[in-house]
Amino acid sequence: MMDSRKSVGNLTETLHSLLGLKAHLTSNWVKSVCDIVRNLPPERSIDLRPESTVDSTDDDPATAIAKIKDELAALTGSLNHLTIQRRNILNDFLDMKGNIRVFCRIRPMTLGENLGLLTPVVALNSNNVLLRIAESKNKSYSFDRVFQPGSSQDEVFSEVEPVIKSVIDGYNACIFAYGQTGTGKTFTMEGTPDAPGIVPRAIKALFKQATDSNRAFLISFSMLEIYMGNLKDLLVPKPTKPTDPMPPCLSIQTDLEGGIEIDNLVAIQVNDFNQALRLYRLGCRFRSTASTNSNINSSRSHCLIRIAVTCFDAPERRREANKLWLVDLGGSERVLKTKAWGKRLDEGKAINLSLSALGDVIYALQRKRRHIPYRNSKLTQVLKDSLGDDSKTLMLVHVSPREEDLCETICSLNFATRVKSIHLGNEDTTEAREQKEIAMANLQQKMEKIEDDHQQVRREIEQLNKKLENLTGISTSSQDQLHAYDFPTEEPLEKNSHIGDITMAPLSKLPRFMRPTICSRRKSGVTGQTSEGRGPVYARKRRTSSHRAESISFPVKDHTENNSEHSVSRSSCLIGLNRKNSSDNATQYSQDTSETDLLDIRKQERAPSTSSPKASTIHVQRNSSCRRNKIDDKKFLNVDNWLHLQKNQPTVSGHTHRTKRVLAVPIPNKKQKDNGHSKAENFCGEEMCNCEFKMQKVFNHDRGHIALNQGEIETPISEAVLENPLTTLKDLFNADSDVVRLSLHTSEGKTTIHTEDSVDSSLIEDNQCAILSPPEGSCGRIYEPMQHCGGTGVPIMHAVEGEIECSNGFMLTDHDIHKYCPTELDYTITHSRQNSRISISMPKLESSSQQASDVSDSEDTERQYFNDSFIPRVKETRPRLLHLSSQRALFMQKDKQKDVAITVNKGQQENQKTGFWHITTRKIEVLYASALLGLGVTQLGFEHDFFYGLML
Numbered sequence: 025m026m027d028s029r030k031s032v033g034n035l036t037e038t039l040h041s042l043l044g045l046k047a048h049l050t051s052n053w054v055k056s057v058c059d060i061v062r063n064l065p066p067e068r069s070i071d072l073r074p075e076s077t078v079d080s081t082d083d084d085p086a087t088a089i090a091k092i093k094d095e096l097a098a099l100t101g102s103l104n105h106l107t108i109q110r111r112n113i114l115n116d117f118l119d120m121k122g123n124i125r126v127f128c129r130i131r132p133m134t135l136g137e138n139l140g141l142l143t144p145v146v147a148l149n150s151n152n153v154l155l156r157i158a159e160s161k162n163k164s165y166s167f168d169r170v171f172q173p174g175s176s177q178d179e180v181f182s183e184v185e186p187v188i189k190s191v192i193d194g195y196n197a198c199i200f201a202y203g204q205t206g207t208g209k210t211f212t213m214e215g216t217p218d219a220p221g222i223v224p225r226a227i228k229a230l231f232k233q234a235t236d237s238n239r240a241f242l243i244s245f246s247m248l249e250i251y252m253g254n255l256k257d258l259l260v261p262k263p264t265k266p267t268d269p270m271p272p273c274l275s276i277q278t279d280l281e282g283g284i285e286i287d288n289l290v291a292i293q294v295n296d297f298n299q300a301l302r303l304y305r306l307g308c309r310f311r312s313t314a315s316t317n318s319n320i321n322s323s324r325s326h327c328l329i330r331i332a333v334t335c336f337d338a339p340e341r342r343r344e345a346n347k348l349w350l351v352d353l354g355g356s357e358r359v360l361k362t363k364a365w366g367k368r369l370d371e372g373k374a375i376n377l378s379l380s381a382l383g384d385v386i387y388a389l390q391r392k393r394r395h396i397p398y399r400n401s402k403l404t405q406v407l408k409d410s411l412g413d414d415s416k417t418l419m420l421v422h423v424s425p426r427e428e429d430l431c432e433t434i435c436s437l438n439f440a441t442r443v444k445s446i447h448l449g450n451e452d453t454t455e456a457r458e459q460k461e462i463a464m465a466n467l468q469q470k471m472e473k474i475e476d477d478h479q480q481v482r483r484e485i486e487q488l489n490k491k492l493e494n495l496t497g498i499s500t501s502s503q504d505q506l507h508a509y510d511f512p513t514e515e516p517l518e519k520n521s522h523i524g525d526i527t528m529a530p531l532s533k534l535p536r537f538m539r540p541t542i543c544s545r546r547k548s549g550v551t552g553q554t555s556e557g558r559g560p561v562y563a564r565k566r567r568t569s570s571h572r573a574e575s576i577s578f579p580v581k582d583h584t585e586n587n588s589e590h591s592v593s594r595s596s597c598l599i600g601l602n603r604k605n606s607s608d609n610a611t612q613y614s615q616d617t618s619e620t621d622l623l624d625i626r627k628q629e630r631a632p633s634t635s636s637p638k639a640s641t642i643h644v645q646r647n648s649s650c651r652r653n654k655i656d657d658k659k660f661l662n663v664d665n666w667l668h669l670q671k672n673q674p675t676v677s678g679h680t681h682r683t684k685r686v687l688a689v690p691i692p693n694k695k696q697k698d699n700g701h702s703k704a705e706n707f708c709g710e711e712m713c714n715c716e717f718k719m720q721k722v723f724n725h726d727r728g729h730i731a732l733n734q735g736e737i738e739t740p741i742s743e744a745v746l747e748n749p750l751t752t753l754k755d756l757f758n759a760d761s762d763v764v765r766l767s768l769h770t771s772e773g774k775t776t777i778h779t780e781d782s783v784d785s786s787l788i789e790d791n792q793c794a795i796l797s798p799p800e801g802s803c804g805r806i807y808e809p810m811q812h813c814g815g816t817g818v819p820i821m822h823a824v825e826g827e828i829e830c831s832n833g834f835m836l837t838d839h840d841i842h843k844y845c846p847t848e849l850d851y852t853i854t855h856s857r858q859n860s861r862i863s864i865s866m867p868k869l870e871s872s873s874q875q876a877s878d879v880s881d882s883e884d885t886e887r888q889y890f891n892d893s894f895i896p897r898v899k900e901t902r903p904r905l906l907h908l909s910s911q912r913a914l915f916m917q918k919d920k921q922k923d924v925a926i927t928v929n930k931g932q933q934e935n936q937k938t939g940f941w942h943i944t945t946r947k948i949e950v951l952y953a954s955a956l957l958g959l960g961v962t963q964l965g966f967e968h969d970f971f972y973g974l975m976l
């Protein structure tokens with residue numbers, strides 16, 4: 025028996041020594057590996073477990089306990105041995121496949137897409153793609169794996185899973201989704217509720233692996249985006265009031281061992297898959313997305329999810345702390361083709377530059393160049409320690425099947441070819457390839473066997489533990505609990521001045537010249553904790569009356585209209601606001617490390633003591649001071665508390681809707697009126713969108729609440745909408761409000777506007793709610809009247825799966841109505857691929873003038889303030905295209921408006937029209953028609969061209 029074990033042990037040693045020569049990958053080497061694997065005994069080859077000697081019935085309890093403990097120790101040793109073997113084999117398996125692997129996924133055609141004549145992209149087999157460039161010109165590309173258009177998320181993940189196993193083994197790993205915009209990167213990474221993508225699956229697999237292992241892991245979740253070269257924490261609470269602290273700056277730090285840490289990035293400890301998923305959904309909401317010509321919901325940034333895994337006292341792991349990066353890259357695009365301009369153009373350029381830098385880095389790594397150009401982009405700087413030789417990298421390149429995307433497809437495939445392993449492709453002969461495949465299959469078999477053994481040993485350990493429990497009466501799980509890591513209690517941040525391994529003196533003890541300035545503290549978002557009795561330092565008040573937008577959303581277009589524009593990220597809006605005060609936007613969000621050197625804002629919280637037994641498997645034992653110190657440096661936030669802080673809980677059941685946004689409310693600002701005026705005149709300028717935004721939370725302005733006629737608003741609108749997507753603004757402000765709705769229906773080329781009594785709640789469905797931004801150019805016009813006329817309410821627009829809705833639910837009092845221009849209507853523009861409907865709801869006037877007088881002094885002040893702000897604008901010379909002659913007519917009683925309809929001509933060819941002018945013209949059409957409706961006129965009286973005329 026002993027001999028047999030020894031020979032088996034020798035065989036595995038020989039195997040691994042040969043695998044050590046993997047770098048050369050000669051056919052002889054592959055052959056030797058095959059022979060060894062073939063010679064392994066067919067039965068359980070590695071049975072290093074001691075035979076069970078425990079028979080507790082014969083022995084006295086003390087002896088039995090001692091025996092069980094001995095056996096447990098031996099089994100644990102075997103388990104560790106098996107784990108090491110599995111890790112080595114897996115590692116070699118992945119090395120054979122290549123440390124940097126490249127997959128290609130071809131997107132299926134979507135509804136209404138035209139394949140073209142050539143069918144340009146054909147997946148020949150699981151490794152090759154054929155590109156038909158012209159009738160007689162083909163080009164083939166080979167990859168580690170090619171996924172056909174019909175391939176499922178399961179298939180894709182099955183290729184990704186081994187990488188997740190390496191993460192448990194202590195390797196850093198990066199999984200990228202790369203490709204032209206609109207080719208399915210987000211689909212692959214995020215997926216849908218029915219077909220979850222790599223991120224949720226990877227997190228799930230990671231937890232499963234962690235639970236299955238005999239180790240305790242500490243897993244933390246972070247999420248950030250790189251938007252226009254700036255790092256932004258997607259989990260950090262966004263400021264909602266001017267007095268809120270600014271989000272802390274993220275800065276990239278390198279430790280002495282070359283490890284990368286991002287200062288101020290929130291890391292939240294997650295005990296199970298669901299917690300991680302909730303955080304992921306939360307983070308997805310704050311991504312910068314926008315509608316572009318190529319994708320209605322295009323990611324305008326790189327989204328990076330970091331899952332940090334820490335496991336102490338596990339010598340078989342590659343390193344104690346490692347991380348998995350899951351990266352949804354921004355879409356590469358040819359700006360000439362997408363016709364992006366303004367902000368979209370800048371975003372596109374930033375994305376392309378960083379993608380090119382990523383390609384250079386991977387290329388240099390593959391070719392083992394001495395210089396790896398990590399510093400060329402933030403993306404590569406962040407991923408520096410996870411892209412090297414000792415890490416696993418997976419690049420999923422996405423391509424479109426359309427002929428018109430052929431150029432982009434060629435670019436993407438060339439990129440993929442450039443970064444793919446040099447061991448692949450034409451370098452290998454067919455014979456070598458086949459042998460390698462056989463070797464890999466054998467290794468995989470071996471790995472599965474070891475995993476079975478592993479499970480078996482675990483079962484035996486569990487049985488012995490039960491026996492031990494019976495004998496001692498002490499539950500092993502409670503013993504574990506005793507060792508469960510107790511998170512350090514929160515200390516004042518001033519005392520907590522660690523940065524990685526560097527311990528710094530408390531700030532108050534530092535010489536004055538070494539302390540951070542107020543400005544740098546403010547920029548870093550660490551307010552208060554270092555200000556030595558001065559009270560908290562808040563974010564700079566830019567303008568006393570300014571309100572930060574939570575997000576910017578505007579109505580834009582049909583699905584058929586591939587018009588671009590509009591960032592919907594709250595944070596990007598914030599940047600937009602900041603831009604007014606800072607010429608260098610980057611310094612606000614991503615600054616030099618020197619400014620944040622003294623800061624460590626990762627807060628600490630006590631881990632929940634009531635964690636489930638399952639969750640306790642993730643706990644980290646603490647029985648060594650060294651470990652304790654290490655954990656002290658790693659402070660993670662508790663997920664529940666964090667989500668509670670966020671308030672905007674993601675929908676529990678549904679899929680994340682990162683486009684669910686609430687419109688930032690553009691309200692002119694008194695202080696800014698003069699210079700704001702010129703910007704208002706700056707038609708199409710993106711400043712128009714970024715400046716002067718106020719949230720609907722204006723009612724909670726620090727000047728005092730404005731009581732609406734139906735009572736005060738407690739909940740900020742944005743939050744309420746996010747919490748309950750079914751809620752319209754009308755509902756938020758006044759559930760019983762009587763809203764007259766004018767809706768415009770399109771059928772057979774005719775568009776009809778008619779009135780409805782109430783909001784059609786079916787238009788607003790959960791899981792379908794999305795808010796789109798307006799064309800930046802259009803906002804100048806569409807919102808101009810609002811800016812001139814002022815008011816405390818401005819339409820909030822949100823789209824319903826392909827529909828764009830803008831509702832203005834606030835109620836106007838008689839007092840108000842004289843101040844508001846008639847264009848402060850409630851627009852609801854809904855569209856779907858099949859049919860489109862535009863509805864306009866406008867608030868009914870409250871007849872009671874009493875309410876106006878009931879308004880508190882503070883409200884009067886507020887109103888007066890707004891009035892004052894807007895008066896000069898009314899005098900502007902610019903033509904008031906939207907200023908209709910009869911305001912009162914627009915606010916007719918709803919019973920008079922019922923069944924009134926206006927037909928607006930809408931030719932077939934109009935569906936094809938795109939562009940800002942077209943959209944704006946349509947809006948004017950709608951406004952005009954609604955104005956006529958208000959006057960009781962049911963004919964437009966003008967042809968469609970009239971509205972174009974208006975625009976000139």
Ligand SMILES: Nc1ncnc2c1ncn2[C@@H]1O[C@H](COP(=O)(O)OP(=O)(O)OP(=O)(O)O)[C@@H](O)[C@H]1O
Nearest residue numbers: 131132205206207208209210211319322323354355
């Ligand atoms: N494999 C697929 N199966 C089904 N639908 C897909 C697939 N890939 C992409 N799609 C669909 O194509 C559309 C665009 O996909 P997605 O938003 O994921 O593209 P993207 O590459 O992330 O774009 P961007 O870079 O602009 O963010 C989505 O509607 C998505 O559902």
